[in-house]
Amino acid sequence: MQSLTRLLIADDDRWLLESMAEWLRQEGFAVETACTCAEASQAFRAREFDLMLFDVRFDDGDGIKLLKQAKKVKPDVPIIMMSGYAGPDAARDSIAAGAFELLTKPIIDDELRTAIERALNQKSIVEENARLKAELDRRFGLESVLSHDLRMLKIFDTIDQVADTKATVLITGENGTGKSMIARAIHKKSTRRKAPFVEVACGALPDNLLESELFGHVAGAFTGAMGNKIGKFQAADRGTLFLDEIGTATPALQIKLLRALQEFEFEPLGGTETISVDTRVVLATNENLEQAVQDGKFRQDLYYRIHVIHIELPALRERRDDIPVLANHFLQMACREYGRSVDGFSSDAMNRLLEHSWPGNIRELENAVQRAVLLTKSSTIGRDALPTSLGRVAPSPSEANSAFPAQQLGPSTSTGSLGLSDMPTPATARPGTIATLSEALEEPERRIIRAALEANHWNRNVTADLLGINRTTLYKKMKKLGIDESPVR
Numbered sequence: 001m002q003s004l005t006r007l008l009i010a011d012d013d014r015w016l017l018e019s020m021a022e023w024l025r026q027e028g029f030a031v032e033t034a035c036t037c038a039e040a041s042q043a044f045r046a047r048e049f050d051l052m053l054f055d056v057r058f059d060d061g062d063g064i065k066l067l068k069q070a071k072k073v074k075p076d077v078p079i080i081m082m083s084g085y086a087g088p089d090a091a092r093d094s095i096a097a098g099a100f101e102l103l104t105k106p107i108i109d110d111e112l113r114t115a116i117e118r119a120l121n122q123k124s125i126v127e128e129n130a131r132l133k134a135e136l137d138r139r140f141g142l143e144s145v146l147s148h149d150l151r152m153l154k155i156f157d158t159i160d161q162v163a164d165t166k167a168t169v170l171i172t173g174e175n176g177t178g179k180s181m182i183a184r185a186i187h188k189k190s191t192r193r194k195a196p197f198v199e200v201a202c203g204a205l206p207d208n209l210l211e212s213e214l215f216g217h218v219a220g221a222f223t224g225a226m227g228n229k230i231g232k233f234q235a236a237d238r239g240t241l242f243l244d245e246i247g248t249a250t251p252a253l254q255i256k257l258l259r260a261l262q263e264f265e266f267e268p269l270g271g272t273e274t275i276s277v278d279t280r281v282v283l284a285t286n287e288n289l290e291q292a293v294q295d296g297k298f299r300q301d302l303y304y305r306i307h308v309i310h311i312e313l314p315a316l317r318e319r320r321d322d323i324p325v326l327a328n329h330f331l332q333m334a335c336r337e338y339g340r341s342v343d344g345f346s347s348d349a350m351n352r353l354l355e356h357s358w359p360g361n362i363r364e365l366e367n368a369v370q371r372a373v374l375l376t377k378s379s380t381i382g383r384d385a386l387p388t389s390l391g392r393v394a395p396s397p398s399e400a401n402s403a404f405p406a407q408q409l410g411p412s413t414s415t416g417s418l419g420l421s422d423m424p425t426p427a428t429a430r431p432g433t434i435a436t437l438s439e440a441l442e443e444p445e446r447r448i449i450r451a452a453l454e455a456n457h458w459n460r461n462v463t464a465d466l467l468g469i470n471r472t473t474l475y476k477k478m479k480k481l482g483i484d485e486s487p488v489r
Contacts, residue, residue: 005120006030006048010040010066011055011082016105020053023109037061044070049077051119056083056090056102064093071098076126078119082107146329149319155182155311162309163189168261170306171284173313175465176361179284180244182311186282187240195239198232203245203472211253212269214243215260221270231268233260237277246306247287247298248472258302281306286470316358316365323353323365330366331381334373342373348383356390359468446481449474453483 007029011017014035021031032047034040037058044052052070056063067079081094084105094102100119103111147153162169163186171179180199187197205213212221216231232241249257260266265276283306292298316323327345335342345353349372358364368387376385449467456462464474477483 004030005050006032007116008032008034008040008043008049008052010034010037010043010053010058010063012036012058012060013055020107020112024112027113037063037066040066041069044077045073049074050123051116052077052079054079054081056081056085056094064097067094067097067099076123078123080115080119146325147319147322148325149314149322151314152319152322155313158309158311159186159189162186164191166280167308168280168306169282169309169311170289171282171311171313172289173284173286174315174359174361175286175468175470176363177313177315178362179286179313180242182313183240183242183282183284187242187280190240190280192239192280196236197240197242198236199242199244200232201244201471203248203470207250207253210249211256214253215256215266215268216271216275217269218271221268225270228268231266233266233277233279234275236279238279240280240282243281243283245285245470245472246283247285247289247292248470249298251299254299254302258299258305261302261305316361320354323358324350326362326365327353327369330369331373334370338370338373340373341379342376342381343379345381346383349381349386352383352386352390360465363465442481445477446483449477449481450483 005028007024009017009021009024009031010033011020012035017033017035021033024031032043032049034043037060040052040054043049052074054063054066054070058066063081063083067081070077070079075098078100079098081090081099081102082105083090083094083102091102100122101115103115147156159182169183169186171182173179183199184197187193200210200213202210208222212225212229212231214231214233216229216234217225219225219227256266261281264279265274267274289298289303289307293300293303316326327350331342331344334340353365353368360367368390369381371387372381372385376382449463452463452467453460456466460474461471464471467474469477
């Protein structure tokens with residue numbers, strides 16, 4: 001044990017008190033003693049202790065009452081009770097009043113040491129949990145969203161205004177702009193902060209499973225449904241449900257989602273019982289829902305229902321003044337996480353960060369800074385520690401599907417270095433005929449996507465971010481173009 005661990009021992013048996021204190025001092029503790037309830041009360045009110053040990057009976061009072069007083073003044077300090085008359089009532093009363101444990105006299109040294117170690121370990125776990133919760137609150141609260149941009153400052157004001165309402169919020173923006181973080185910030189600033197925050201990536205689930213995921217199901221609702229399952233709407237009751245990639249929802253699911261958002265009632269898949277919830281819903285998408293409504297892909301009534309509060313996050317290339325602030329923030333986070341000591345960026349490296357168009361937005365910047373912290377050999381990150389793709393004009397997400405630079409695909413793959421000028425005539429074009437534009441682009445797109453997948457070891461999430469498209473779009477393109485990883489792997 002560390003010598004700084006401070007103990008308070010209170011017992012009216014002076015001989016036992018001094019004997020126990022002397023032994024604990026030899027064990028490396030800093031020990032203070034008290035012979036009466038009054039002395040003990042004065043001690044824990046005036047000074048800090050890591051652990052306290054009280055007798056159940058005193059000449060001037062009741063140890064259980066002393067325990068209750070101490071828990072009011074020092075609720076986080078564990079207390080071990082001691083008694084020479086420890087019957088069932090004493091144990092029950094001690095634990096009910098907040099004692100960590102009740103030891104029976106005569107107290108054996110090993111028993112006392114074990115009880116103290118358990119109490120201190122539990123105290124350490126509670127403190128660590130509190131620290132982690134505070135860190136999560138800080139990381140996902142609004143104070144973690146760094147920006148000097150006027151548009152972002154207006155967004156912060158909007159969050160402050162709507163956080164405590166039940167209004168549905170729609171967050172739009174490109175991949176990597178921080179939609180999930182904004183959703184968490186809304187939850188953390190609301191009175192629902194102590195209730196669950198439940199996140200569902202709609203585009204990552206097959207259509208036939210998403211409805212069950214959101215609304216739950218009853219046993220026998222479909223093949224493999226062996227028991228009842230609670231859906232995310234119900235799991236987020238009194239809290240916040242965040243539906244990411246909502247633009248991928250099927251027409252059938254949109255109908256059921258509309259009712260749930262209007263009435264906050266629904267039936268589980270295969271069930272007849274109506275479930276009511278008090279769930280705040282935040283939705284996000286990187287797609288143009290207004291255009292999807294015009295194209296008949298998204299219900300107009302649902303669009304108006306979720307468009308109550310609209311927060312549109314600007315791309316990082318549109319808020320370049322935030323790049324130095326964010327880069328230094330990610331630098332400090334990476335240094336703490338990886339145990340590195342890096343002071344900052346060279347002017348050349350910072351210029352390179354400012355010149356890049358950041359198609360992957362904040363997520364791409366964070367990954368670039370983490371990579372630089374791991375690879376740099378000096379106290380300052382130089383240009384050479386940054387990814388080679390930075391500083392070149394990168395395609396916007398809308399251009400990435402048809403013109404993705406081969407250099408950004410990473411290391412050379414089995415397909416070789418790709419350039420659009422090297423692409424062969426599409427196989428779908430017949431000799432002597434002119435291929436349609438769709439046919440002409442199909443083969444280059446197939447090769448670009450395959451090269452990106454191979455460069456990222458067939459990690460579809462990373463590949464989708466790299467190509468500037470969402471995961472669902474990548475899955476659909478792979479299916480359409482006949483791209484299958486099984487022959488490669």
